[in-house]
Amino acid sequence: MKPRQIRYAFLLCACVLGVNAAPATAANEDKVPYWASVDAEVANMRVGPGDSYRIDWVYRRPHLPVKVLRREGPWRLVEDPDGAQGWMRDLLLSRQRAAIVKKGELVDVRAEGRSGAPMLWRVEPGVVGLLGECKDGWCPFDAQGHKGFVREERLWGAGAP
Template sequence: MKRLLTMLPLLALCALAPAVIPGAARAADEDKVPYWASIDADVANMRVGPGHTYKIDWVYRRQHLPVKIIRREGPWRQIEDPDGDKGWMRDLLLSRRRGAIVKGKEPVEMRAGGSDSSPVLWRVEPGVVGQLGDCKQGWCAFDTDGHRGFVRAGALWGTGEP
């Protein structure tokens, strides 16, 4: 009986393991690169290397600008911006909330629903940044400063697989 009582904590731990391990596996999956993120600061410095001693290459002043995380090194993330520029940024300046930027040279239509038959709400200029919602059947929910609607996924940088 005494042996059984000393094994009870071990048995309880084994019973909890299935509940804990999926969370750990999920957290590990979130750390895989590449993945999409967005700038989550009013001012964010991109450096030429992963550390504060490296030279600042770019200063971003566009919150929600989408970036692709292509490498991790401690608290530093190597990013690629919509123009293809690459550098390093602290993780504290980034958010997992996805953003998108209108690409191309012409304004795109933001519609009330995810189809060509939905009414046009606004025309959105290239370079406009917003928060990205779910994308289905070639259309993405897009919110730029409270103007919400649906934009064709192909007109946005920050959609699809990173």
């Protein structure tokens, strides 16, 4: 098993909350780059745009955010949070926005999108969650039903691609 196959198997230490974090979608599907997320239990990244190309990475992390850099028929050239690039079929991707907590320290998840809001819990780098519409530097973040707000700069997959 390659290291990247299990790279995104991080733990989330959280409480169940009732904050609504509706997922954001991109406005224009034809323009690149744009954000997408892995929409499969297992997704292969290939070295070229076709089934005959060698599989370079195997992702086992639904909702992992990726940046779509190019389109070629049903294939998308994507970049993962570590900077690896390769080709995935469009059927393996979703336009549902997601984000991953960037490397570094634990990140505070707050009850509201502001600094003075109560801290609900802290998440580790590598935690993946669905992303709502970011406003004023704060993003609604839903990690497997655990909802709150995270600073936009602490998330890969938020902001402009």
